Amino acid sequence: MKLGFNILLGGGLTALVIIGGLLAPWLAPFDPVLDANLMNSQLPPDSTFWFGTDSQGRDVYSRILYGAQISLTVGIVSQIINTLIGVALGISAGYWGGWWDDLVNGLTNVMLAIPSLIFALAVMAVLGPGLVSLLIALGLTNWSWTCRIARSSTLSLKSQGYVQAAQTLGYGDIRIMMTQILPNIMGPILVMATLGMGAAVLAEAALSFLGLGIQPPYPSWGSMLTDARELIRLAPWAAIFPGLAIFLSVLGFNLLGDGLRDSLDPHMRTRKT
Amino acid sequence: MLQFTIRRILQVIPTLLVVALLIFVIFSVVPGSFAASLFSDGRTTANPEMIAQLNRELGLDLPLPQRFLNYVMDLAHLDLGTSFRTRQPVLQLINDRMWASLQLAVAAMVFAVVIGVPLGFIAAMRPGSILDSVTMIGAVSGLSMPQFWLGLLLMYVFALQLGWLPSFGYGNGSLRNLILPAITLGVTPLALLARTTRAGVLDVMNADFIRTAHAKGMSESKVVRWHVARNALVLVVTTVGLQFGSMIGQAVVIEKLFAWPGIGSLLVDSVAIRDIPVVQGTILVIVLWFLLINTAVDLIYAAIDPRIKQR
Amino acid sequence: EEPRHGGTLNFTAPYGSNFATLDIHSSPSIQEMFISQAIHRTLYSWDATANKPVLELATSVDISDDGLVYTYHLLPDAVFHNGDPLTADDVIFSYKRIADPANAFPGARRISTIKGGAEFIAGETDEIEGLKKIDDKTLEITFTTPAEPGFALMENNMAIYPAGVDVATQATDPVGLGPFVFKEHIPGSQVVVEKFEDYYDDDKPYLDRVNIILMAEGSARDVAFRNQEVDVSILGSTQYQSYQEDPALKDNLLEVAEVFTRNIGFSPEYEPFQDKRVRQAINHAINSPLIIERLLKDKAYPAVGWLPMSLSAFDADRKPYEYDPEKAKALLAEAGYEDGFEFEVTATPDESWGVPIVEAILPMLNEVGITVRPKPIESAALGETVSSGDFQAFIWSNQTGPDALSVLRCFYSKTAQSSCNYTAFSNPEFDALFEAAEAELDPEKQTDLLRQANNLLQDEAPVWFFNYNKAVMAYQPWVHGLVPNANELALQPYDEIWIDDSAPESRL
Amino acid sequence: MTEPLLDVRNLDLVLSHRSGDLPILQDISFQIMPGETYGLVGESGSGKSVTSLAIMGLLKKPLKVSGGQVVFQGQDLLKLRPRRMRDLRGDRVAMIFQEPMTALNPLSTVGRQIAEMYVLHQGKSWREARRLAVHALDSVKVPNPERRVGNYPHQMSGGLRQRVMIAMALACDPDLLIADEPTTALDVTVQAEVLRLIKELCAARGTAVLFISHDLGVIASICQRVGVMYAGCLVEENDTVALFSNPRHAYTRGLMGALPRLGSRLTHGRQRLVDIDSVIADRSVLTETRFIMPRGAANGESA
Amino acid sequence: MTGTPLLQIDDLHVRFPIAGGGLLGTGRRLLHAVNGLSLTLEKGECLSIVGESGCGKSTTALTVMGLQEPSSGSVSFRGAPFSGPGAPDRMQRAKAAQIVFQDPYASLNPRQTVHASLAAPLRLHGIRSASEIADRIETMLVNVGLTADQARRYPHEFSGGQRQRIGIARALILEPEIVVLDEPVSALDVSIRAQIINLLLDLQEKYGLSYLMISHDLSVVEHMSDRVAVMFFGQIVEEGSWQHIFANPVHPYTRRLIAEIPDPDVAIRARDPAAGFTDVPLPQGRSFAMDGSNTPDVFTAPMPSELVEIDPGHRVRLSLRD
Ligand SMILES: Nc1ncnc2c1ncn2[C@@H]1O[C@H](COP(=O)(O)OP(=O)(O)OP(=O)(O)O)[C@@H](O)[C@H]1O
Ligand SMILES: Nc1ncnc2c1ncn2[C@@H]1O[C@H](COP(=O)(O)OP(=O)(O)OP(=O)(O)O)[C@@H](O)[C@H]1O
Ligand SMILES: [Mg+2]
């Protein structure tokens, strides 16, 4: 498999986020929450505070590193939930068909019809602001596309010889779904999940802006950006760096997703010879 | 075709009903009540009798199934209820905001289509070229930007630094006020459109019938005009429809940022004060809008692609 | 300088992105008052300079000896926008509408200070006993207590509507006594009002037109103001700082100590807070002036106690709790918490009395061994959560004026937690002082008693006294006549505002 | 002897790649006389389609002609300017493809797609072209042509679609028709009809045909002369009857023995089929020996 | 015939609901894919079903395999029901019949090694010992002409012909009695086709397998079959031994099918193919229900007709008398 430009750049950016997040305790010179000295508030970048400080006097660089943990958590956990729901519903609906398919299809249509931000907003309103709520809200929001893809892929796989052969060999339905169908639709699902991670990070920022995001003391990029948007004149660094972090990480996820799609596609075409 | 149209329109109803139920359930368990939200600003002091009185007034003391029944009965009469806050019919409130929302959505879509589609087209004509790469990287970047960040940026540059455009607000619905929010809102669909157009055109360019067209001795430009454009349009129409349909919902952040008096900001404000009838009403309208646009897209689709009607 | 007539004022309404209704009676929020301020008038109004309620719609009032019966002589030449003259019937009509139990209007409880009001609100009677029309221009009101009625009757949502107009139209096409006539409402965008030629104050208003523009988002307001698209803007703390640093803007800032006290209320049910020393320790452990200086950019005044500085019951000699971590530690040790403890603060996202403040005190309390965690909550849910007692601590901003008596009633032990005694404060000494003040007819003595009660409150520290809000309004240099309204700076007397000819073309 | 209509001379074709060129066709030469039907057989991937695309000048990016000539009516098509080549395509040399479903634009009526030929090459107005399209459909025996012109491809069966393709290809009376496996996707009975149609029409118009198929039966039933391709090389060429009665090349022989022949079990009983792989164990020898028979010399021999 | 046949299909109907139609799109039309098909398969024989695309061959095969529910009619195995109520479960069924598919590229799971594809069914059917599994896989691979070390590879590392061999190995690994072959060679290249045909014939002999083969390639059918059933729009129109069908076809559709096969020998001898058939007198007053020159409407049930035996074991579909 040739590694395209997209995968390299996207993977690089994503790796940066992952490394930053995982190594935050070692890379970050300051504690993102406790090392707040109001005497240091809104200092411009210098050799101590590489990205400057925010209005609370906290090191923006350290907070961005720790923020990567949050963003990754948001991206990964919400996409795991999405994917689990979407894949479970999609495969079973595609495989079993009948009333179950109709039901899942109807539900998917309903979910697609409600704009995701608004649905997330509603869920957040019910659960209250906070990390766990956000994970649930975003996890419940975007599974419909995954479900659709899983369903349509399953429909086309269902008539493939190897799935039918598995049936004639005596495999149970669940076993077929798990061993014959699931591994073969993981490609597009993975692409969806990667793109979804970017969407989740953006959604976190949007919900933060609407006052429903993750709340401090977690240094989430969305809330950092939201908090600092008033500072754009006085302490632009406090807004620019979190904004940049969001932009670059989402760009990374998106490029990676695109790259994966590009490299998966021809792979699938080889079947036609 | 007429039957197809009617059928597609009727299919909207069950979805809408389920959405109504879903929203109803969600917002019946939401913490905080309208009455209690009234003194959350610390200005008024809480007054249990007043709250109880208000809840009674608003019918919030009735049991949940009863409330849902009333709600559905009202819906059946196309009555979305009365706002807790303004005591006006929800339909009226939405009506007041709909025009601004539509204006914004249409302007953003026009912006996205007028720039995104040609860009995608040109990129597809020269795959692998510098222009193609730049366009596509630009498109991904457009999709990776936090919307309100972009809006703020535009606001500072065009309104403040350059002073070309007003920074916020509806004005009296003047075009100048529309430009910045529309651009901000249009960036995502623009990027998506550029990408789908490119992908669609490339797809069509690789189709067998294009080889046939070449074998007929057609020039490149005729191939594009006679065979590529229309076929690629199918994909573009779908994307335009999906984007247009979800645009009002997506506009929430931008409406807040630019103080644009659309449905989105009405929704967010109503959520904040738990004006549940308005919340339910706006979401229903937003969903209805989405469904209708999608129905329209299906119809357009059927008009473009003769294969659809058969099914 | 002689006020100039004519011109347009672009006024901003900073607290939300819509006007819910134009029927001010039904509105519980400040947002709609920006409109009623132009269109309507109430029996009393607030004199921002004298800091007290004054008669507005009456030339004079006769007060009975027991301080309960007030006889108002209404303005002879006041007319509504539709041409109807103001009569006692209009006042009675309006008050009855506000108190009508079928309406459940927010102003209803203010009517309960009128004799028979409570019964009327409860639906027991058809008339309010204490409201009596003597003749068209004379109105007699009997109150239940001898307290100053102006505080209750000056509120904007106590506006007087004409009795002869279908009230249903007030929601969309309001008719009032105010200096400006309603012109148009673009929902979600703005309300436009125009000069009322027959306004009872002959020379006024100066302006021809006021556009009351919705702008909730601070940064948008900032850009618009700098772009000279609007004439006034309420500033947030960061903007306050940058406006102060900007030579072009720093001279046109109007500041006032608003009657709001920001505080963290402690739950009496959470064990550590039952000890007064713990509550005091927290007050000592937090460097409020630093937070105010750095985080709020000086856009607040450190709080001494509960009552704000503009109230006469405020004790100018009292000092705020000193920032003294050592003393805090000592107090905690005394109370048996030398190893500290943990608590949660229920907080909204508000930048000056929400989560950011909790974030700022977090390292400070950490210093004395107390671990604090913000518990985020939406604004809409704060009131309910707090009044139901479902918290360990909460951070809030509460209005603490202009009427000291009603403010301090919130700490009276007979006031329920669900009303406004959020920290379920119960102190016999305080109760005694409060009851005495309530019964006192002499304003001087009453103020004295209230001052003592307030000082006691500071000692008891049921809350962390954080700050009194400093409201700041930036205005364009051509705007004149703004007043430092301590109740709400954004509420300005439009009829007194005028603009000079240095204003941009579009405004002249 | 008359000039050949198409003379492919030593055609080489490569797959160009960063790491060097990969040969796809090596030294392909054959001639088609005016009015003649020439067949190319060979298994999948042997290079039949790329040969036809090279003649049409329709090769796409990684593929490119690296040597040889394609002389059509005296001019080397490989040297022709794109514009000239375009005018030739469809007009003098027409082509039909294997999969009639995808080879037709699904969003355009078949009438319009046929009419395009008249507009492109004969400068007809759309109205006139459409009228001619009805005729064209009629000539390929599509029933109800007036109604069918308005049909979209999906409204037609596979056989009808292929007829549309033929009508389109023959619209401008080309001198050469290239048919790349035109019947592979069709049922036997439909295939027979389409083959008959191609045969009749081309005979009537004197159109030469380059007929590509992997099915020996089809080739035998339609072609006068056959070339057998294997791994990018033309390994044997002969008149049809001669080739089938006396295959000389090991590969050709293997190919024929690998197929069950209809009726052979009745006469000879069930016989084990020939496994080509065992017949042509040494592939390199295979591509080096060729048996190209000149026209008419049915049993002669040449290198 | 002697005793109960191995497999018996009796009056099988399969109809597919086609969505669409009606105001709400819920109106359903029925596509009649199989209309009253009856067949028997004896132990050790190869029965072929031929017919043109879309006539219902694959549907029949899928129904036999239990992959498609019949609308009515029954399939029985050794006299016991094999579909519908009382049918065995998948596990038992797996040992009775297996299927080989047309497309070698789609018939193997691209994410499983050959070993995994073959081992899973064995394990599922109770063989636990790894060595026994390995042994059986090795034997089977050798039987289909592959080597044991190829078991570790993934499908994409094999050519089409090799994949088809793996598909056959998988069908045989549970030692079923019946193997359904759905166009086993039509997707393969000419050169490979011969190898697979030879292999199938060898395996049939070796294991005494019964084949139900589906094909539209008459020359392959002639080569491999013992008996042939000609199918036209969901019905058998003619059925008999391979000699009956190829030497003496009676039904016009069968004749047409045979006549139109492009065959090199026929073409070269320039013989008029139809001339070879001799007409057989039909029973008194009976005529062919359809002749294959017109296409019936797949959405309506066909005219009533029946199979009439005109020779022992040779049956032709004629319209019902009246
Ligand atoms: N676009 C392409 N890119 C790379 N290789 C190609 C391309 N087109 C054809 N080839 C290669 O060229 C060779 C010849 O292909 P060609 O399509 O001519 O075979 P064919 O004889 O027509 O086969 P079939 O019977 O399958 O149509 C094959 O090895 C194929 O892999
Ligand atoms: N799952 C299905 N849903 C709807 N229609 C179906 C389905 N499966 C098959 N059909 C239809 O049933 C008819 C018979 O199909 P079947 O696949 O059995 O034909 P076939 O004889 O195998 O054809 P081919 O030779 O093309 O494989 C066809 O018209 C087909 O379109
Ligand atoms: Mg080919």
Ligand SMILES: [Mg+2]
């Ligand atoms: Mg089939």
